[in-house]
Amino acid sequence: MAGFLTRLLITYFIGAVGGFLYTWLHLPLPWILGPVTSLLIYKLVPNARTTASLRLRKVSFSILGIQIGSTFTAATLTTVVPYLVPYTVLTLLLIALSLGSAYLITRWVKLDVTTSLLGSIPGGLSTVLALSESFNGNTVLVTIFQTIRLVAVLFIIPFSATHLFFHQTQLTQGAVLQQAVDGPPWTGILFIAAFFIGVLLQRWVPASLVLVPMLITAALQINEIALFQLPNSAYLFAQLTIGVYLGNSISVKDLKTAGRYCLYFLCLAILLIATSFGFGYLFSSFTNLNTATAVLSLAPGGLIEMALTAQSVNGDPSIVSSLQMIRLLTIVLILPFFLKWLFKKLQY
Template sequence: MEMDFIKKLVYSYIIGAIGGSLFVWFHMPLPWVLGAVTSLLFYKTIWKQDTASSIPLKNISFALLGVQLGSSFTEDTFQQIGPYIIPYLFFTCFIIAVSLFNGYIVSKWLPVKMDTSMLGSIPGGLSASIALSDSLQSNTVLVTIFHTIRLVAVLFIIPFSATHFFYEGNIVSAELSPSTNTGEWYTIAFLILSYLVAVLLNKKIPAAYVMIPMFTVGILKVIGVPMMSLPDFLFIWAQITLGVYLGNSINIEDLMKAGKYCMIYFGLSVWLIIMSFCLGYVFSQMVDISIATAILSIAPGGLIEMALTAQSVGGDPSIVSSLQMVRLLIVVMIVPIFLQWFFRKMEK
């Protein structure tokens, strides 16, 4: 059984790497992530083959991507996001409120329970939504499917739109930026230590495998510690691993189970993305920030995906990742408390 899993995992990485290479060849956005996702979906759907992903490898890849994002921090990053916090909180809370309201309204004219519909409409926080769904005895399968639909919409619409409409400079991505072996070897110990801390605090801190290495590297860079640069192929491998994990998680069969509901929740996801683009533009006019950085900070996508997209279109990945972290904290810490109160009130 173990050998069968290893065989599937190796095949999944080969298929993912081929897909990523093709996306690089055709200059597609987020090539190593989206290429791996697309190729695995085709592999599973057309050839009816099983794929596999490894949770430990995924966690390591998240830590590497956290290191990559942390490397984009400068001395001004933490000072820069200060003036953005108040307006950003307003816009991101507005997006979350609209998504919950959409889920509530849809549940009124579809045979889907209100709690299931609202939990499936939250912009992000899949693991928190699933845990809350289980505790409330909602339809966890539908919650997972609705989040998968949102994930597919976000993965393929936002990077494509950002690349073609909000491009603001030279592409700076893992596959194109040359390695510079600057820094001291002893700083590798900080990276290993940050990963071990993330392992210990994974269940207490949301997205710990990304957050802790990202802020460890960012803070060390800001205070002037000469961080050792990691080889670029590690970051490419990390992006392929993320693509393999996502491609293995998404199943066309699961999407088909939701039937006609799929298109409705896909439409809600697209509407949320369009609204985030509009709010991002307004946000960029209110504060001194580029349009791409503003839109990707508010967009209802994953922290890693949006920060990598910012990096590829000339935005500021450090600001995007910092602001997306604020949204993530709201989604996983505040939204579940509100929903529990709201559901209890509706039951009464």
């Protein structure tokens, strides 16, 4: 136990160094990307070991869900509903492009179709891994390919969005801080209840630790119930914990194991990101959404990261998280049935 705590403290210290460095350099998502970077560099040291706490990760997911939920207003629902059909169509096109490209990869390299297609799905990691087991894919390679996509999304999209919409950044940060209305401290009990409901629903609701607190907080916000505002330090610690979790879970050894496959799936991730940006501009052109919100809503993965990025570049994090939730539910609820049908077709 003492060894675990010592290693956990060392891991958090290294992650915090990365967070402070990213903050000092004014880089995007400093308390998520900073720890990921510093821990990956640390892992290059021989015999370097890191660890992460599952309990802290669960609490942190819920805290960030609360943070995103607190940005919702009554106008969010009326804004999102008209965009559901065009957004879903663009999301399905993005998924189709991903699966089609992954199929082409199997024509160029010796890789089974099941593993390639599952490794290319833009989001829903836990669901994808479960599908890999049920469809007899190579789960190790699927995990690595999904990790490559995750790393590409985490680093490319926030940096790109920050530079594309940089002129709007300062204006938004001030606006977000002014939106918060502090409620009585006892309402903090509602956040605790939301966390435990999220824990109870983990088996049935995808990403329940984020979605359940987010939806409960959003419902209270929409009904204009003043909630206790968590201190900024709680949100920063939650982001640090997620950064530590990601940095700990990404293995340099696994990336080496995948070898040349990594390059193909990195190129696929970049193609998806570029296409999602193009779809985002198209989406913003026939809706009332600003470009930042539309682009980040269609980005392939990371509901929390995309919502936080939206908050820093004058996007609307409530709309981004609402639409990203639809993308996640599409992948979790619809895609498994489609893949089951597709794999049967490919076998004949």
